[in-house]
Amino acid sequence: MEAKLLSEHYSDDSYIGLEGYKSKGGYAELKTAFKMKPEEIIEVVKQSGLRGRGGAGFPTGVKWGFLPKNGEPRYLLCNADEGEPGTFKDRVMMERAPHQLIEGMIISGFAVGSHKAYIYVRGEYMDSVRILEKAIQEAYAAGYLGKNILGSGFDFDLDVYRGAGAYICGEETGMISSLEGKKGQPKLKPPFPAIQGYLKKPTIVNNVETLAAVKYIIRDGAEGYRKYGTEKSAGTKLFSVSGDVNKPGVYEVPLGYSLMDLINNECGGMREGRKLKAVIPGGSSAPVLTAEETGRATMDYECLAEMGSMLGSGAVIIIDETRCMVDMLKVILHFYHHESCGQCTPCREGTGWLEKIVRSIVDGNGRLQDIDLLNRVAENMKGRTICALSDAAALPTMSFIQKFREEFEFFIREGRSQVKG
Amino acid sequence: MFELSPEGKELVKKELARYEDKYSAIIPSLYQIQKENEGWVSPEAVDHLSELTGIPHSHINEVLKFYTMFNLKPTGKYHIQVCCNITCSMFQARELTDDLCQKLGIKEGEVSEDGRFTVSRVECLGSCDNAPAVQVNETYHDNMTPEKMDTLISELK
DSSP, X not given: OOOOXXXXXXXXXXXXXXXXXHHTTTTHHHHHHHTSOHHHHHHXXXXXXXXXXXXXXXXXXXXXXTXXXXXXOOEEEEEEOOOSTTOOHHHHHHHHOHHHXXXXXXXXXXXXXXXXXXXXXXXXXXXXXXXXXXXXXXXXXXXXXXXXXXXXXXXXXXXXXXXXXXGGGGSHHHHHHHHTTSOOOOOOSSSOTTTSOGXXXXXXXXXXXXXXXXXXXXXXXXXXXXXXXXXXXXXXXXXXXXXXXXXXXXXXXXXXXXHHHIIIIITOSBGGGOOEEEEEOSSTTSOOEEHHHHHHOEESHHHHHHTTOOOTTOEEEXXXXXXXXXXXXXXXXXXXXXXXXXXXXXXXXXXXXXXHHHHHHHTTOOXXXXXXXXXXXXXXXXXXXXXXXXXXXXXXXXXXXXXXXXXXXXXXXXXXXXXXX | OOOOOHHHHHHHHHHHHHSSSGGGGHHHHHHXXXXXXXXXXXXXXXXXXXXXHOOOHHHHHHHHHHOTTSXXXXXXXXXXXXXXXXXXXXXXXXXXXXHHHHHHTOOXXXXXXXXXXXXXXXXXOXXXXXXXXXXXXXXXXXXXXXXXXXXXXXXXX
């Protein structure tokens, strides 16, 4: 069953504008938050069990707690550089409910003591940029942004920054580099952004969905929010479902929801009644699940981690029996090779080699030993770089080979795809 | 020689003042240049921006070349960007691109003879529920088919 917490009003066009948003209870939680102490808000967010919805799943309240406990100026940065292949929920959120994000950001900014925030939107999302800029103007005019918001004494400025096409800027330190007017290359951690981020000042980077969820944690309290989801994966999550289902789209369900139910109930089942072959459950960097694993999977951080995959950004790609896994891996590896920022050798060289080897298989020039070679290259790319992009290429490679080895062997032996004939 | 329009210069000035650090103005300024320079950023335009901002052109070049949305050579009036990432490629995006190039008589990245079109394959556009997704300049087009592409091309004058 869908659990429409954040997405309750997404189908209502009037919710995009300030008046419509207010008529549905918009900015009520901001008033509630201003009656609380910042540390109380952080505590409620901790208690709620909210975890980062961009991909890593790190507890939000804990991240906020890493900030230095002094008056040092700090930034709040909203990560809207949605680029993980298969993901489109942040775009829907920004375009259907810009004020929801803005309200979530003001509350979060108040909690962490930040007076200046940016929403870093990927360059392609011009509609999102326009809609957000308009909503921000409305919020300034109505006194929700700027000086002494609603007489609280709290000042908060919010601006939109438009990226220019680089997947790596979705990595929080890459995003900070980009906002600083540099190449979007990730930085070594530590220091973590909470200690030294944008312009070397403490910076909190949170995903669109994470910041919007804060509003509902204030509204319903930690316990209210925990009514959804599981003990360790609390709350709801927006899943971007694409591929071979009848009704692809964004669906909000409680964490812990059955993946098969998501496919059959929300998404109307498989296209043309075809048989399910595999699912990529958390964006293209998440290891693939077989149909059998899909039957057992629940959509929470723990279950997918136990299966050797991950919830990631919640991008669920459904793959039916007619799809060639070798060809799909080629597409995935081309992407990571293209997007590697180039600063770490294992990633820069490794992504190139992985793509080259799989491409040669697809071109009919594969050798059986290439399968082990792919595994060896991938193994050497894991955990050896500044950021996770290298792993994001290595892990799908290893999982595709492990679970669909026969298809790779067939392609090499016969020089053609097992499924495409 | 390239020079921004008075409005363009005004925008650069505003962007320089908008952020705590003037380097943050590079990306928005490059967008403005691209808009005024037939869809690309020329070496002369980099020199011009360097002069306007006082930022070394080595640094501007570094930024320019890192981000895929900046074009380093002229593009057609309409830059047709076909997503060929995972979900879109499942729904014939690659075949759609080949077909389109053939119809326009150009290779990817080239400008059609009448100056109207450039075709590029791009990575995930975040519109996977409408695969295959195509972006023409700043506008998204959903669930594209060869037929819909024909109609679109004929409408882009």
